[in-house]
Amino acid sequence: MSAPSAHPAGAPTTGGNETRQATLTVRNASIAYGPKNPVIVNNVSFDVNQGEAFILIGRSGCGKSTLLRALAGFQELRSGQILLDGKNVTTPGPDRMMVFQNFDQLLPWRTAVQNVEFAIKKAGSKGAASVRQRALDALQMVHLSAAADKFPSQLSGGMQQRVAIARALAVRPRIVLMDEPFGALDAMTRASLQAEVLRLHKEMNMTLVFVTHSIEEAVYLGDRIGLMTPQGAFDGIFPNAFQGQVDSPEGTEFASELRTRLEASAV
Amino acid sequence: MNKPIQKTAVRLTVVAVVVLAWELVPRIAQISPIVLPPFSSAVAVLWERALDGSLWQSLLASLSLLVRGVGLGILIAIVMTAGCFIIPGGREVLQTLVGLFNPLPAIAILPLALLWFGFSERSMILVIVFSVVWAMSLNAYTGFSTIRPVLVDVGRNLGLRGPRLIASIYFSAALPHLLSGLRIGWAFAWRTAVAAELVYGAAGGQGGIGWQIYLDRSEFNTGGVFAGLLTIVLVGLVVEYGILNTIEMRTVKKWGMVN
Numbered sequence: 001m002s003a004p005s006a007h008p009a010g011a012p013t014t015g016g017n018e019t020r021q022a023t024l025t026v027r028n029a030s031i032a033y034g035p036k037n038p039v040i041v042n043n044v045s046f047d048v049n050q051g052e053a054f055i056l057i058g059r060s061g062c063g064k065s066t067l068l069r070a071l072a073g074f075q076e077l078r079s080g081q082i083l084l085d086g087k088n089v090t091t092p093g094p095d096r097m098m099v100f101q102n103f104d105q106l107l108p109w110r111t112a113v114q115n116v117e118f119a120i121k122k123a124g125s126k127g128a129a130s131v132r133q134r135a136l137d138a139l140q141m142v143h144l145s146a147a148a149d150k151f152p153s154q155l156s157g158g159m160q161q162r163v164a165i166a167r168a169l170a171v172r173p174r175i176v177l178m179d180e181p182f183g184a185l186d187a188m189t190r191a192s193l194q195a196e197v198l199r200l201h202k203e204m205n206m207t208l209v210f211v212t213h214s215i216e217e218a219v220y221l222g223d224r225i226g227l228m229t230p231q232g233a234f235d236g237i238f239p240n241a242f243q244g245q246v247d248s249p250e251g252t253e254f255a256s257e258l259r260t261r262l263e264a265s266a267v
Numbered sequence: 268m269n270k271p272i273q274k275t276a277v278r279l280t281v282v283a284v285v286v287l288a289w290e291l292v293p294r295i296a297q298i299s300p301i302v303l304p305p306f307s308s309a310v311a312v313l314w315e316r317a318l319d320g321s322l323w324q325s326l327l328a329s330l331s332l333l334v335r336g337v338g339l340g341i342l343i344a345i346v347m348t349a350g351c352f353i354i355p356g357g358r359e360v361l362q363t364l365v366g367l368f369n370p371l372p373a374i375a376i377l378p379l380a381l382l383w384f385g386f387s388e389r390s391m392i393l394v395i396v397f398s399v400v401w402a403m404s405l406n407a408y409t410g411f412s413t414i415r416p417v418l419v420d421v422g423r424n425l426g427l428r429g430p431r432l433i434a435s436i437y438f439s440a441a442l443p444h445l446l447s448g449l450r451i452g453w454a455f456a457w458r459t460a461v462a463a464e465l466v467y468g469a470a471g472g473q474g475g476i477g478w479q480i481y482l483d484r485s486e487f488n489t490g491g492v493f494a495g496l497l498t499i500v501l502v503g504l505v506v507e508y509g510i511l512n513t514i515e516m517r518t519v520k521k522w523g524m525v526n
Contacts, residue, residue: 092424094425098424108440109518153522171425
């Protein structure tokens with residue numbers, strides 16, 4: 001059995017590809033709530049390349065969601081840098097669209113299609129087709145055309161998350177950030193949405209940073225998996241050869257190796 | 268058994284019993300019509316005034332003051348609250364102001380308004396604005412501060428900040444609270460408007476419902492006084508059930524924001 005090959009945090013992780021600029025670059029990022037509190041995210045570095053699905057995994061409270069919020073521009077860094085296409089990220093913006101865990105992230109006073117239209121308009125995203133058409137197209141991508149005129153309160157949790165994904169994609173961001181978007185869904189709905197995200201990632205060459213605490217989800221979706229320790233540092237960044245095949249014998253083995261490593265890091 | 272129908276039946280029964288008692292008790296007990304005229308004579312006065320147009324004149328006078336005062340009050344409350352949410356430290360300023368002025372009955376500042384503006388519409392409108400502003404601000408404040416953080420994040424994610432964020436996220440998200448503020452504010456305003464007319468008479472030359480009651484009282488026209496009271500209740504019902512409930516049904520209830 002081959003141990004997962006870990007790259008030390010901060011080292012280049014895309015062998016032979018260093019000349020190309022990464023879509024997202026995180027350099028020695030540390031985050032703390034307030035100047036006197038201990039750091040939650042500790043000196044983390046990684047790149048995410050165009051079209052790549054990068055998974056942040058760790059236990060509850062390890063700082064993975066905080067790190068994602070920093071990528072979105074909601075959270076200030078104590079030190080370090082976040083670069084999107086080489087430019088410093090300091091504020092939130094529609095070039096980094098976030099999909100949250102909460103089902104209630106849709107505006108309850110707008111229908112599904114109006115939620116997507118709202119995002120397209122407010123983001124000032126330009127396109128050839130009308131805003132309405134683009135919103136409908138985005139809903140079609142997540143197989144929700146039939147629910148376009150329903151209000152969020154009339155949709156199931158899984159459908160609401162689909163709308164949130166459509167909303168994120170419709171504004172054509174440089175990168176999509178997902179914060180445990182399926183954490184509160186039942187197992188079957190979760191599996192179908194994971195398949196949906198993997199398909200969109202491949203078909204649209206969607207660049208993705210995805211936070212989860214589920215190893216199966218990480219192996220199913222990720223091109224690379226960044227494993228975080230409870231202290232908020234990286235334990236390693238693992239290339240994943242089993243994307244979409246987490247159920248294969250090798251995928252299962254890889255997942256269990258990751259689990260061992262994750263559990264060891266918790267001590 | 269259908270629950271809403273049951274409720275409606277109970278309500279109608281209560282109304283019928285009150286009306287019936289009002290009609291029968293004065294007749295059976297032979298109470299003087301100057302003390303308590305039966306329901307039918309109050310309705311007769313109301314009908315007569317509806318036909319000769321005086322009812323509509325006094326209604327219009329009261330409601331026109333009310334609509335202008337409430338409208339201005341809501342506008343001031345919302346602008347003030349939104350401003351206090353944009354400016355750092357503004358929330359404390361707003362809370363302090365509401366804390367100071369909310370307990371003050373609006374009618375109590377009428378003498379001051381009369382000193383400043385005399386017996387004019389402006390005095391009445393000032394008092395009505397005062398009666399609306401604090402209740403509305405308090406509710407807008409609650410609505411803005413209890414907004415789901417994720418909705419604010421969604422707005423910020425799209426690049427919205429400051430006034431644009433308030434306009435496109437906060438307002439709609441706070442609508443359930445804004446509507447209950449409107450409910451409370453309008454009720455304060457209506458009472459205040461009637462009370463002001465009752466105590467100080469007509470302002471600005473046009474007599475409203477309160478003024479009509481005042482006149483009827485001085486002429487011992489008890490039927491007229493009751494007709495005025497009925498009008499006040501009816502306006503309350505129309506606004507409460509006809510207007511405010513309809514707005515709620517078509518907005519926050521339809522959207523599933525309140526049950």
